[in-house]
Amino acid sequence: SQQGEEDPQALSIQEGENATMNCSYKTSINNLQWYRQNSGRGLVHLILIRSNEREKHSGRLRVTLDTSKKSSSLLITASRAADTASYFCAAQTNRDDKIIFGKGTRLHILP
Amino acid sequence: GAVVSQHPSWVICKSGTSVKIECRSLDFQATTMFWYRQFPKQSLMLMATSNEGSKATYEQGVEKDKFLINHASLTLSTLTVTSAHPEDSSFYICSARAPWGGGGQPQHFGDGTRLSIL
Numbered sequence: 517s518q519q520g521e522e523d524p525q526a527l528s529i530q531e532g533e534n535a536t537m538n539c540s541y542k543t544s545i546n547n548l549q550w551y552r553q554n555s556g557r558g559l560v561h562l563i564l565i566r567s568n569e570r571e572k573h574s575g576r577l578r579v580t581l582d583t584s585k586k587s588s589s590l591l592i593t594a595s596r597a598a599d600t601a602s603y604f605c606a607a608q609t610n611r612d613d614k615i616i617f618g619k620g621t622r623l624h625i626l627p
Numbered sequence: 628g629a630v631v632s633q634h635p636s637w638v639i640c641k642s643g644t645s646v647k648i649e650c651r652s653l654d655f656q657a658t659t660m661f662w663y664r665q666f667p668k669q670s671l672m673l674m675a676t677s678n679e680g681s682k683a684t685y686e687q688g689v690e691k692d693k694f695l696i697n698h699a700s701l702t703l704s705t706l707t708v709t710s711a712h713p714e715d716s717s718f719y720i721c722s723a724r725a726p727w728g729g730g731g732q733p734q735h736f737g738d739g740t741r742l743s744i745l
Contacts, residue, residue, distance in 0.1 A: 549734075556718070556741065558633070558736045559736040561734070561735070604670060604671070614661075614673060615661070617672075618670060620669075
């Protein structure tokens with residue numbers, strides 16, 4: 517079964533606003549990753565945060581990880597129309613290195 | 628950066644046909660590749676872990692005789708959907724993890740194969 521749960525399932529915001537997506541997982545992890553998927557396409561890796569890290573930045577992306585709560589968040593600042601996509605968190609388990617995906621958030625940036 | 632190539636990107640075929648999907652790591656050797664299945668507007672579900680030189684490890688509920696996986700070389704894994712039926716129609720995605728950089732590296736994904744069974 518999938519380990520990750522994400523909220524919201526769908527998010528529509530105005531261009532220029534910040535978008536925040538949350539993810540929770542169930543077991544011990546090695547790291548947590550965020551991916552982006554445009555409709556009908558493969559996945560693009562955005563950012564990886566290790567279990568001993570609490571926050572990481574990459575351009576307009578900011579990721580936090582709280583291992584005590586088994587949760588992570590992805591913040592996209594100053595959103596653009598091109599950010600419209602589905603975003604998935606993916607937890608890499610400690611036990612067997614598998615990556616289990618969350619259900620995803622469909623982000624729609626309104627012009 | 629690491630590149631994973633998946634082929635074909637789209638296939639339409641009749642019910643009962645067997646379909647082979649290839650996943651290649653183009654610039655690195657991948658001892659382990661993963662196969663996922665994604666239904667419309669849903670997340671990726673891990674189907675199996677493909678291990679070079681040994682049998683694949685299937686997730687619970689995935690029929691190994693239905694989804695044959697072969698990982699004959701360090702750069703190629705194949706998924707064969709045998710005797711495909713309309714319910715097998717889905718988006719299939721493979722991934723591989725580059726071996727460099729120690730533990731905790733991101734997986735690199737192919738662009739996926741959209742399979743439509745008529």
